Amino acid sequence: MVLLRYDKGTILISGDVRVPSSTWDSRVGAFRTMGLHYPEVLRFLQVSKFDVRDNVFDLLPCPELQGKSKLRSYQTEALTAWVNAKGRGVVVLPTGAGKTFVAFGAISHVNAPTIIVVPTIDLMQQWIKNLTQEFNVEVGAIGGGESDLQAITVSTYDSAYLKAEELGNRFMLVVFDEVHHLPAPSYSQIAEFFVAPFRLGLTATFVREDEGHTLLPRLLGNVIYELEPDDLAGTHLSQYTLERKYVELTSEEQRKYAENHRVFTAYLRKKRIKLRNSSDFRRFIIRTGADPEARRALLARNRALETALNSSSKMTALRDLLASQPEKKTLIFTHHNRLVHRISREFLIPAITHQTPKEERTEILDRFRAGSYTRIATSRILDEGIDVPDASLGVILSGTGSSREFIQRLGRLLRKKEGKEAKLVEILSKETQEPHISKRRRG
Numbered sequence: 404m405v406l407l408r409y410d411k412g413t414i415l416i417s418g419d420v421r422v423p424s425s426t427w428d429s430r431v432g433a434f435r436t437m438g439l440h441y442p443e444v445l446r447f448l449q450v451s452k453f454d455v456r457d458n459v460f461d462l463l464p465c466p467e468l469q470g471k472s473k474l475r476s477y478q479t480e481a482l483t484a485w486v487n488a489k490g491r492g493v494v495v496l497p498t499g500a501g502k503t504f505v506a507f508g509a510i511s512h513v514n515a516p517t518i519i520v521v522p523t524i525d526l527m528q529q530w531i532k533n534l535t536q537e538f539n540v541e542v543g544a545i546g547g548g549e550s551d552l553q554a555i556t557v558s559t560y561d562s563a564y565l566k567a568e569e570l571g572n573r574f575m576l577v578v579f580d581e582v583h584h585l586p587a588p589s590y591s592q593i594a595e596f597f598v599a600p601f602r603l604g605l606t607a608t609f610v611r612e613d614e615g616h617t618l619l620p621r622l623l624g625n626v627i628y629e630l631e632p633d634d635l636a637g638t639h640l641s642q643y644t645l646e647r648k649y650v651e652l653t654s655e656e657q658r659k660y661a662e663n664h665r666v667f668t669a670y671l672r673k674k675r676i677k678l679r680n681s682s683d684f685r686r687f688i689i690r691t692g693a694d695p696e697a698r699r700a701l702l703a704r705n706r707a708l709e710t711a712l713n714s715s716s717k718m719t720a721l722r723d724l725l726a727s728q729p730e731k732k733t734l735i736f737t738h739h740n741r742l743v744h745r746i747s748r749e750f751l752i753p754a755i756t757h758q759t760p761k762e763e764r765t766e767i768l769d770r771f772r773a774g775s776y777t778r779i780a781t782s783r784i785l786d787e788g789i790d791v792p793d794a795s796l797g798v799i800l801s802g803t804g805s806s807r808e809f810i811q812r813l814g815r816l817l818r819k820k821e822g823k824e825a826k827l828v829e830i831l832s833k834e835t836q837e838p839h840i841s842k843r844r845r846g
Contacts, residue, residue, distance in 0.1 A: 404455075405418035405448055405453045405455050407444070407455065407456070409438070409458075409461070409572040411568040412437065412438050413436060413596075414436050414440065414441050414598065415431060415434070416435070416436070418453070420448070420451075422436070422447050423444070423447060424436050424440045424443065425440075437596065438572070438595065438597055439594060439596075439597070441598035441600065442600040445457065460573075460598070461572050462573060462574070462575065463516045463574070464554065465554040466540055466554060468513075468514050469538070470510065470538055471537060472507055474507075474508055475501065477496075477500070477634075478501055481505045484627040485603060485628070487627075488625070488627045490512075490513065491600075491602050491624030492602075492603070492624035492625055492626065493582055493604035493606065493619060493624065493626045494603065494604070494606075494626075494628045495626055496629075497630065497631065497632040497640060497810070497814055497817060498811060498813075499640055499815075499817045500607075500630065500640060502580075503533055503605075505605065506578045506580075506603060509578065509601070510576065510578075513575055515575035515576060515601075516555075516556075516573060516575055516576070517554070517555050517574055517575070517576040517577070518555075518556045518563070518574045518578070518599075519534070519558070520559070520563045520577065520579050520580065521557060521558070521580045522559065522560050522580070523559065524547040527544060527546055530542075530580070531544055531557050534555055534557070540554065542555050542557060544557055544558070546561065558570075560584055560585075560593070567596035568596055570597070571596040574597070574599050575599055575600065577594075578605065579593075579602075580606075581605070582604030582606045582609075583608055583609060583807065585604065585622060585623075586617075586619060586622075594622035595622070604624075607810055608806065608807035608810050609629070639819060641795075641816070641818065642825070643816060643824065644826050644827075645826075645827050646826060646829070647831055647841065648829070648830045648831070650716035650719070650830060650832055650833065651834075652710070653715060656715070656716075659706070659707075659710050660707050663707035663710070664704070664707040664836075666700060667707065670696060671700070707835075708837075709739070711832040711836065711837045712742070712800075712801035712832070713741070714832045718745070720830050721735070721750075721798060722750070724830075725750070728796055731794075731796040732771065732796070733778045733796040733797070734796070734797050735752070735778065735781065735798045735800060736797065736798065737801045738782065738783070738802050738803065739801065740756045742800060743756055743780045743781060743782050746780040746800075747780050750780075752780045753771075753778075753780070754780045754781065755768075755782075756781065757783075791815050793818045793820055794815060795816060795823050796816070796826050796828070797813070797815060797828070798830065799812060799828070800830055801837075802840070802844065803844065804840045804843035806843075809844040829841050
């Protein structure tokens, strides 16, 4: 007889057997392995024809979970691919393509206690609202001061990490929304401590610049279905165009940019450092901790980039662009809050940053949805997660080289509407590093 028990994110295996991925724990006189390995442990014991007493799960009481939505063809294809992969894997769909509905299908298929893990309180509230409507059940919440366990529960990544040891055997299915967050060193423990055999990751942007996405196959499976915005544009998403507008720095801005950029590049040449990718840049950042000259070079590089990203010529170009498209609902994206506030003051446009109180942000988005506001300026707070109302024009005044950031910003414009063609415009400072940054984020 082999006894399986759950113990704070791990499985204890008692009996005269050594199973894969386990180590002997002399404190309890049993083999121990991470909760992640529960399915393979059980499969090994069953194939080996051991008599098993499985006391791992302590599942929450669960009503019948059958969603009422009719899936689109590609959502059905994604769900089928996940089922065929034995209920494990990552689905990559553009923002606005309805990844949530794939999760509804997975919950209906498993029909057992499910936890959805999300990065923010805002997303947690959106999921709770949508799940309640879809399944007509009470939905639990863990995060933001809430600690209510139900058959369907939504948790933030932070709360799921803190409570992973106690939650790990309560659910059969775990859904990781915005799954590119999962490979973070702390968050990955959620997947490691949970024993749920069914796992689904959802994202519009699978690849991480730090290569963290390479951990996901071990934690929940491979990418089993993927579509790009172009695959759905004109059918389930709006048609869209991309445009770059180039502006000149003022003479004073050009002087400041050149002066600081020269300090940065001179250091790289002196030390024979080549920055070919994000890994090279991370090594350079580490170097600044011990090398004062490297730190001065980094600060000079940051000053040069800030000059390029915040050029006054961009404000003139933005003014002209908005004047030429007065009827379009517009989102203006920047990298720094300072530029957001400047746009807000000069153009009398409401602004949303991470400092904006939730009630004010909700009011701004509601008014944008209703049409009383037609423009919003924002930093990175609207890049991911928040349900942004329909917009047809996006303007990137500044950003990083992250392809994820670019895809998220484009996705804010792609919600389907009759006769709509979305446009995303990047306003870039010529003869600076910014055009190169734009090229990197577009892939």
